[in-house]
Amino acid sequence: MSYIKNMPAEAVLPLAQEVEILPGQVVSKNLAQNDAVSPYPLCPCPRRRNHAHDSDGDAMVQVLEGTGQFTVGSKIHHVHQGEVLIMLATIRHAVFAEEAFKMLLTVVFPREKKELNYES
Numbered sequence: 001m002s003y004i005k006n007m008p009a010e011a012v013l014p015l016a017q018e019v020e021i022l023p024g025q026v027v028s029k030n031l032a033q034n035d036a037v038s039p040y041p042l043c044p045c046p047r048r049r050n051h052a053h054d055s056d057g058d059a060m061v062q063v064l065e066g067t068g069q070f071t072v073g074s075k076i077h078h079v080h081q082g083e084v085l086i087m088l089a090t091i092r093h094a095v096f097a098e099e100a101f102k103m104l105l106t107v108v109f110p111r112e113k114k115e116l117n118y119e120s
Contacts, residue, residue, distance in 0.1 A: 016041070019102055023046070025045060026044055029041050029042075038057075038107045041064065044095050044101070048096075050095050050096075055089055056089055057110065059107045060084055060108075062103060062104045063083055064103055065102040067080045068097060069097070069098060071093060071096070072092075073093075
């Protein structure tokens with residue numbers, strides 16, 4: 001049984017090519033989701049800010065192509081290709097794509113989950 005899905009095992013693949021940038025859309029590919037971890041490559045919609053939210057898990061963002069703008073608490077971070085940013089659980093965060101970019105988002109959850117808090 002494989003815990004990672006939607007990609008073949010024992011194959012070397014360019015992760016950035018696993019998701020395609022589509023104008024006006026958020027594109028993602030779920031690789032695994034369980035009580036412990038949720039990793040997925042993602043292309044945020046260019047020029048549209050996602051709503052600020054928090055998570056009950058710590059998140060690590062690795063930018064695969066381009067540059068992403070992340071607001072964590074009140075601080076803005078510009079994360080470039082090959083760089084990572086850790087966003088701790090319960091701290092409000094948002095992402096903005098000035099230009100199209102690709103990232104790998106990995107969320108590591110605690111043993112007990114709480115309800116997510118969303119704001120429009």
